Amino acid sequence: MLIVLKMNSVGEDCTDLKREYDQCFNRWFAEKFLKEDRSGDPCTEMFKKYQHCVQKAIKEKNIPIDGVEFMGPNKEKPDS
């Protein structure tokens, strides 16, 4: 019996959507993105559904991630 361990989403109801999206993304990433194939992203719809769910959970749990600038703290660091 093969036991596959997977991570949960912060939104309990979002875990299935997350795993479905992750699977799609991992395939696209390795087979398309890294090979610089821009023929389209098959995961967009899945991502939308997943995001709708997880953003709701983030708000419900008051996780202070909204408005946090992308790589914000990195701005004040010297380049490595």
Place this chain on the structure above:
Amino acid sequence: MVKYFSNDVDIRTTWDHVVSAFWQRYPNPFSTHVLTEDVVLREVTADQRLLSRRLLTKTNRMPRWAEFLFPSNLSRSVYIVEDSVVDPVTKSLTTYTWNLNHTTLMTVEERCVFQESEDRPAFTLLRREAWISSGVYGFSRPIQVQHRCSTEQHNRKYHSPRAAIGQASPRAAIGQASPRAAIGQASPRAAIGQASPRAAIGQASPRAAIGQAQTSYRTVLSPCMDSVHPGLK
């Protein structure tokens, strides 16, 4: 005051593999305190770079004396943000990770750059940097003492891909069951970590305090995305 750490590692794995594994590094035997993982932002820029943001939640385990001193931190999970940029043209992955909450206790920021080696494409160079600060009296000394040990051990070593992508813990360096484990684990300790009561609060003799810290502290510099974890033995 901010404490700075850095170290360089050569990973005997191609950059493509390293980056693909980056997305799949949880769960692994060393990340038992990472409870959840979510991608909350993802986009491909006009210049074909992939931006992502992952939100991680971790348990926050504090020793009893810390629970007493910081009751508001007691039951709340630690939220970690990991922002990353994948550039498939230059073959580089840059990640920046920091904790969103428990910041009055400690802030840990970590930057990692995974770069395909120019002269040896079968290798990936990893530079890790961390900035740690704590406003709590007594914490900064134990962190300083341990810092010397962990960075010296890991400069410019040719690790197996799994150990290299991994961490400072000797157990992890010896090898792991799964590639995912290699790329990421969190110290089994709390993200914000624990301190010996005497070291943290201060002691009669400074020498005793340093001694205590040396024997009691184990800083695990996480493999780029988890926080640095001062650990108590």
